[in-house]
Amino acid sequence: MTFKTHTPPADLLAKAERWREDIAFRQEVLGKPFDFTTTWGIFSPQQLDDGSLMLLDYVDFQADDDSIDLGCGYGVLGMTAARECPEGMHTLIDKDFMAVEYAKRNCEANKLRNVDVHLSNGFNHVAKDKDFSLVMSNLPAKVGKEQHYLYLLDAYARMRPGARFYVVTINGLRQFMKRAFTEVFGNADKVKQGKTYTITRAVKE
Template sequence: MSHTPPADLLKKAQFWRDDIQFRQDVLGKPFDFTTTWGIFSPEKLDDGSLMLLDYVDFQSDDDSIDLGCGYGVLGMTAARECPNGKHTLIDKDFVAVDYARQNCLKNGLNNVEVHLSNGFNEVDPTKDFSLVMSNLPAKVGKEQHYLYLLDAHAKMREGGRFYVVTINGLRQFMKRAFTEVFGNSDKVKQGKTYTITMAVKE
């Protein structure tokens, strides 16, 4: 005997397939976002990213990279706050990359490049960066975190800054890893849930 899913579930599923649209202020100015279920924090910007952006020292001519961009908020903010720079957004999730690209276009950001990359594997080898930002996921494992840090170090200019936001449980690891890779680590801010850590390429 065949089974048919309930009509109300099928109706909800149709709603879930539709893009999610929302507007939210970032550093006091609005962005419009299009997202979808299945990518991180689809209905509103996550608290970790917003906390990170409050503490980044943006320079107008920074060339930045948003590592693991999701639907784009870190890289988009850099593009707006650093209009004289060029900004790269990368993610290993092709759906996230598609939405990040849409969001950059929707918000009129033309100093950006968004593409699929597993870490820095597909980043243009001729590029280097003065600013690296990442909302580092806890679940990818310490090996992947080290690869991100080592690859970033190789692509950064002298004096470049690397800001990460992590859950508090990773703060000691980040301090140790940054110190190993960069020779320095600065805990910029610790909140109830998240910690922002920064290193400078010397």
């Protein structure tokens, strides 16, 4: 049996070379610009996703908040907290090593010093002595309810009295988040529901 030699089309190969290059863009967040570098394979690489931007519009940032961005991607939630809460320290974690690498680069490029960016599956590799007054997450829909509960339970254990947990989800998860927040925190507040996303908040009482 003989096999024909196949070579992918030249135009596809040329596109692939461009796709391997970093993606760079500038976008305003809460009225001020950030510069981002991303890559294909990370969530929403060409522009900030609408869910994260919607969430940030409704977070009650306090100047001295110590925050954690749970599943940070390339960093927009934690970066915004670091800028809006200059007296606090801000932890950005993700289980994807590429996301963490680009989040570090983006924090450095935007001269954010009050940050700690590192690899962690949920809270598994967050220092045990760290606690937080603000938790934020753009929760992915596909990780399963078990992982969502682990995020909530682990966050609850690390939150100070009065700390706030803001989450944005697709609307299909809003009832689950209300139920899960109520089970874990004893309260849940639907902050905003749009056409696609819902923002839910719980407070550690």
